[in-house]
Amino acid sequence: MPAVSKGDGMRGLAVFISDIRNCKSKEAEIKRINKELANIRSKFKGDKALDGYSKKKYVCKLLFIFLLGHDIDFGHMEAVNLLSSNKYTEKQIGYLFISVLVNSNSELIRLINNAIKNDLSSRNPTFMCLALHCIANVGSREMAEAFAGEIPRILVAGDTMDSVKQSAALCLLRLYKTSPDLVLMGEWTSRVVHLLNDQHMGVVTAAISLITCLSQKNPDEFKTCVSLAVSRLSRIVSSASTDLQDYTYYFVPAPWLSCKLLRLLQCYPPPEDGAVKGRLVECLETILNKAQEPPKSKKVQHSNAKNAILFEAIALIIHYDSEPNLLVRACNQLGQFLQHRETNLRYLALESMCTLASSEFSHEAVKTHIETVINALKTERDVSVRQRAADLLYAMCDRSNAKQIVAEMLSYLETADYSIREEMVLKVAILAEKYAVDYSWYVDTILNLIRIAGDYVSEEVWYRVIQIVINRDDVQGYAAKTVFEALQAPACHENMVKVGGYILGEFGNLIAGDPRSSPLVQFNLLHSKFHLCSVPTRALLLSAYIKFINLFPETKSTIQEVLRCDSQIRNSDVELQQRAVEYLKLSSIASTDVLATVLEEMPPFPERESSILAKLKKKKGPGAVSAGELEEGKREGGEVNGAERPGDNAAIASTPSPSADLLGLRSAAPVSAAPVSAGSLLVDVFSEAGPAASTAGVNDDGFLSCSSALSSAPPSVVSEDPAPPLPESDELLNKFVCKNNGVLFENQLLQIGIKSEYRQNLGRMYLFYGNKTSVQFVSFSTTLNVQLKPVDPLVEGGAQVQQVINIECLSDFSDAPLLNIKFRYGGALQNLSLKLPVTINKFFQPTEMSSHDFFQRWKQLSQPQQEAQKIFKANHPMDTEVLKAKLLGLGTALLDNVDPNPENFVCAGVIQTKAQQIGCLLRLEPNAQAQMYRLTLRSSKDTVAKRLCELLSEQF
């Protein structure tokens, strides 16, 4: 018997729907609807009281009309009446109408809330569920105010039916999402977590959505869910495919719940408890293993459900980013999917690999799939898949494969979909700049970019190529030559003309020796494009012409003639006219010397974050995120090298907009002030007047020259004994007092990164030795003045090896362990020693305490040797938020409302060593006026107070 026969009773509705469907035109439909509306209105207004059934039918018709897209302005009251009917279907239709059509009519809301309240307290589970559904569907603030207190009670009450619990959990979730301030945590929270243990799988499924959302906002209060989730997951993963009965979906046990459990775990770091972690790793391994088993069904539902779990597991593995073995397995699995016949899987594999590419453990493994990804970019028929492939290529790009990837992206660009061209252009431009080893390649790439996709090349891109050419003498001649050649194409993009005008105006002299590109030829070439260009480009060209007069006096008369002609000097555009008039005057009255001073070569641009990158970040593509991270990593490296770049922080704020500003010649300035004005305009453009620092690429060049010097150096010069610690090692150490991860050391050959975590008196440190060259390091060894597991003696070019150090703090200490690294690079022995950034504060446990307790303990530690104090000048700006972050990074608890002076900071913590626990109290008093700090430390152990004081005084 078809189930439908049971419920359906509204024949009038069926007739009406059928009438509407038979309407031949929109007008006929509207006519029919208006007739029906009039009918319903008269019924509602009529003297005869309608019975529940009719009311239900008419309300349902109104709902249908509304869902067709017509406005409904009556019937709300009748719907509200239905809510208090004791017939289930009448109530149900009433609630449906309210859910779909509720408006913030306050009178009505009060009535609705009343009806809901009655149903919630009816103890009839079906009525309660209806009411909860209505609250969740409407989810308004008024409803949250009325019910946010009641629903948690229903959720955790012992006698609530399972189905009601499910609805209550999701209802509460909806209210929490709309009005988190109204859902107060309380005694119920711990009981909600235990719903993860509920016998009823449906209750767990519903509750976990709530728990996940709550944990994201209050991770500490819901911490206990981690172990519960792991054991639940483990039970599901290890169950046979039929164990869970109705919760098995196409032979996959509880796929939805599994995904949600894995999602919940992604709100937390890896479990600290070894046993829990072991169990979880086991689960993840089982999930990866299952992917290799033959499918239990050929149906797509089976593989979708199975792979949904797999992708969620991979997301968790990536989130943890600490299990190299799992990361590599995940990468291999995704690699298989890259060639799968299901488009959906290929899409997801590409997407997921994008995040894997940014993990240092799996970056190399991802790179091995480059050919497949390039192939996907070329052959995928679906643009959204191609887009993912492009994102992945961007994410996996590094120095070793940049040329190949950029070339592929460029060739794809020729046929790429219009929707993604702009983003592709930005990505190519960024990669070309970031990984440019030789800048002629960079210039070629960008010019190609303009040639292929000129329309999609935003201003940022061509500004950037000019900045780079200006800043690098070695590429200027090449750039002039290439752009000159590019301009010879019969049709070239306006952006090419802009770049050409600028570069030839600055550096045309570098190619003027060749008769084929003599000054006049250059000028004629530029001027042949002039008439086809827009006003800003023409303005730029006029500036290029005046520069030509300076560079090549022989062109003066030709150019003056051009400037003098009516179409310039009387141009209807004010900007062009002004330029023509002023440049003409300038060229005729200024002496050669003055002209040379005014039109001197542009000074180098201050180094700053690429505006292109800022633009891509704004676009927020998934690939862009990882690019941001890479950029950050690079920046950190720069700081360690002591080569902090001045423009980094202020970068995003300003994007040069009018081309005239870039030229520094907005209006022909008074002769004497000219060079200065060029400079000050640059200040405007970049909001940063720092001296031109080295560009990102300088390192590479330095390395090139350096490497040859190294390989020729006789190896015996360097001693085999551990070198004394580098002079800057103390400074490097200080950088890690308040943080645990970052780049410890970097030179042209080697980069050492650190990731570390501490808990009580134990710590674990991952050291990453990255070979920045393309040549193998041999006999690579590291020693610590304590025991250390040996590291792989070979480090391939461009590769990274990892070393893990487990640390136990036995008693308090002042000196950091020394790390000595030796290896041979091109025959030369490299020997360097660094201080391992393990400092006593790493073993801090934060201690919260009240103001009263704090001062009581402060007084207890009043012996002179227990206190260390230092007054020092601020090295960094005195920003409260930064100070707080640093003090938290120190590992202590930052105590609010303790010090009577709110400007001051007080902290408390206990240092955990194996031998003893050492309590420490800290007080930092900033004096903003004097830019000074007074730092006081009190500790039960005098050496500790002294050491902490030393360490900390370097931090602020």
Place this chain on the structure above:
Amino acid sequence: MRFMLLFSRQGKLRLQKWYTATAERDKKKMVRELMQVVLARKPKMCSFLEWRDLKIVYKRYASLYFCCAVEEQDNELITLEVIHRFVELLDKYFGSVCELDIIFNFEKAYFILDEFLMGGEIQDTSKKSVLKAIEQADLLQEVRVCDSLNWCPCAVHFSMPTTNKCERVSSVICVCLSSACLSQEDESPRSVLEEMGLA
């Protein structure tokens, strides 16, 4: 999940469920835009796409497109199976569901969806639990319905009265013959699952 839409190949919206507060005007605009995007896609293309700041997961069953908008971090494949489970539920309830069932019993379709998803999250994945809730509701009114109604001869689409109100009877039969059983309509009356080879 932010919202779920059901629409036909002809671009007629059959069901819409919004899980975040959205103004009516924006809803209409989003529906229009999204339908255009999805309908333009070819059959072999992947079921996911990025649209505005959302991920769209869609699947076509016979003449109907089921389309979900989910958040950045949501799992696409499991969303695809949310759609499938919903189709199974409809199918089980209506007995080989087709687009017409959803048109004529739209309120039932909403009730089933509500039992399955709440506030955009899955309430229960068990087919039995969800249908039990719906059927319970039907039982509550069955007594009343059986008094006056009988089944359509085709025994699929909807019930109609056999007793006293003759003119009503004929009009309902007319509906039934013209639109559903003789399948003269553009919407495919075949089971959406049959199409997938799953029924």
